[in-house]
Amino acid sequence: MNSHARVYEQARNFPPPRHIDRIDYSRYGRNLSVFSPSSEIIADLVRKATPEIQGVASLETVMRIYTRNPDTVLAVGRGQWREQAGNGPLGFVCLLPLNQDGLDALFDDRMDTGAPEDRFIARQWERPAAIYFWGIYISPAIAGGISLVMERLTSDKFRGLPVFCKAANDKARHLFESIGFTMGARHGGTYAPGIMTCRRLTDAERQGECDLPAAPYDTWRPGVGTGQRPDAIGITVVHDVNQLLMVHAIRAATYLAEQSIPFAEDVDGNDLTATHLLGFIGDEPAGCLRIRYFAGFVKLERLAVLPRFRKSRLALKLVRASIELCRTKGYTRFYGQTAANVAPIWQHFGFVLRQGTGVNYLTDETYYEADLVVPSAEDALTPDSGAVVLVRPEGQWDRPGVLERISGEQ
Numbered sequence: 224m225n226s227h228a229r230v231y232e233q234a235r236n237f238p239p240p241r242h243i244d245r246i247d248y249s250r251y252g253r254n255l256s257v258f259s260p261s262s263e264i265i266a267d268l269v270r271k272a273t274p275e276i277q278g279v280a281s282l283e284t285v286m287r288i289y290t291r292n293p294d295t296v297l298a299v300g301r302g303q304w305r306e307q308a309g310n311g312p313l314g315f316v317c318l319l320p321l322n323q324d325g326l327d328a329l330f331d332d333r334m335d336t337g338a339p340e341d342r343f344i345a346r347q348w349e350r351p352a353a354i355y356f357w358g359i360y361i362s363p364a365i366a367g368g369i370s371l372v373m374e375r376l377t378s379d380k381f382r383g384l385p386v387f388c389k390a391a392n393d394k395a396r397h398l399f400e401s402i403g404f405t406m407g408a409r410h411g412g413t414y415a416p417g418i419m420t421c422r423r424l425t426d427a428e429r430q431g432e433c434d435l436p437a438a439p440y441d442t443w444r445p446g447v448g449t450g451q452r453p454d455a456i457g458i459t460v461v462h463d464v465n466q467l468l469m470v471h472a473i474r475a476a477t478y479l480a481e482q483s484i485p486f487a488e489d490v491d492g493n494d495l496t497a498t499h500l501l502g503f504i505g506d507e508p509a510g511c512l513r514i515r516y517f518a519g520f521v522k523l524e525r526l527a528v529l530p531r532f533r534k535s536r537l538a539l540k541l542v543r544a545s546i547e548l549c550r551t552k553g554y555t556r557f558y559g560q561t562a563a564n565v566a567p568i569w570q571h572f573g574f575v576l577r578q579g580t581g582v583n584y585l586t587d588e589t590y591y592e593a594d595l596v597v598p599s600a601e602d603a604l605t606p607d608s609g610a611v612v613l614v615r616p617e618g619q620w621d622r623p624g625v626l627e628r629i630s631g632e633q
Contacts, residue, residue: 254301255299257316258300260297260298280357283343284337295318317357317358318355321344327411329418354381438551471509472508473509497514514549539571561576
């Protein structure tokens with residue numbers, strides 16, 4: 224159905240960090256059911272959806288695909304299966320179980336997602352190569368029924384399959400992002416920035432035995448220090464004055480007190496024009512790094528880790544996080560200055576020291592210039608990444624921000 228979805232504000236019943244493989248259907252799907260609809264119900268839902276969904280597939284196309292594989296159209300409603308639409312709320316979720324040729328066709332533009340050919344759709348008894356969310360039409364009263372559809376995708380037949388979709392608008396994008404989808408998808412050697420995808424979870428991740436993967440610059444969650452992982456390393460972008468004070472405290476303890484660097488050399492007037500990464504061991508602020516942006520390159524600087532935490536891998540994680548943050552923002556060239564004793568940390572990530580005697584500032588410490596060039600990120604932010612994405616807090620572009628939550632409450 225050209226992957227257009229009518230999504231209501233109440234469909235935000237799935238706030239992050241929900242994931243397609245972790246949605247609790249026993250909670251959200253209570254008193255709801257998902258069933259294979261009759262032709263009468265399909266006709267009724269397509270008729271109602273046509274004014275709401277731009278580019279919706281014709282009834283003839285929907286019935287053709289449904290005849291090919293009844294798993295493609297799932298009705299969502301209250302109570303048990305019904306043959307007629309009736310007066311109660313009713314919606315549908317349409318999925319395309321793609322065979323290998325269909326998966327290839329999705330990425331090489333051979334597939335018209337508004338009217339896909341039968342040859343791209345796996346039969347009901349076949350295990351597909353991928354799942355494509357074709358269309359969603361559902362009301363707030365039964366939005367929780369989506370969880371029942373997701374529960375089906377955890378069965379042996381569909382478990383682990385890549386899933387894809389296209390979002391027609393910000394509301395649809397918000398819904399898909401709220402269950403683990405991100406913009407940009409790769410298949411083979413082809414990258415499609417307009418297709419959304421969701422990495423399927425391993426059994427351990429799905430059962431909650433390990434954490435979901437997060438961007439390396441957004442791994443700190445408050446409270447881990449008082450839980451089961453007091454030594455966990457977490458990193459966040461500094462978002463408020465309190466966190467910036469933590470950065471200054473760490474640098475004061477390392478640069479000013481330990482290395483006797485003059486105050487004017489450390490607090491140089493650039494802190495309010497930079498991005499800061501703050502590293503935690505549990506809930507204890509333990510390290511930091513500063514990023515400054517220039518046209519075409521970034522400068523990584525002010526890497527500091529408190530002495531008692533230097534046996535951890537925090538320094539390496541801070542550098543890695545800074546590189547990935549900048550790649551996400553579209554940068555591929557990095558510049559830095561390093562003292563000889565910490566140069567191996569930067570060289571570990573591919574920084575190349577420039578030839579020469581280095582530079583000195585207010586102390587006798589010598590700093591050596593270094594350069595790094597990395598491949599561009601496939602999912603780098605662009606002006607076309609979406610209005611709501613580009614106003615989210617720095618480093619948290621993968622989940623709805625405060626402006627979206629406020630608008631959802633109005």
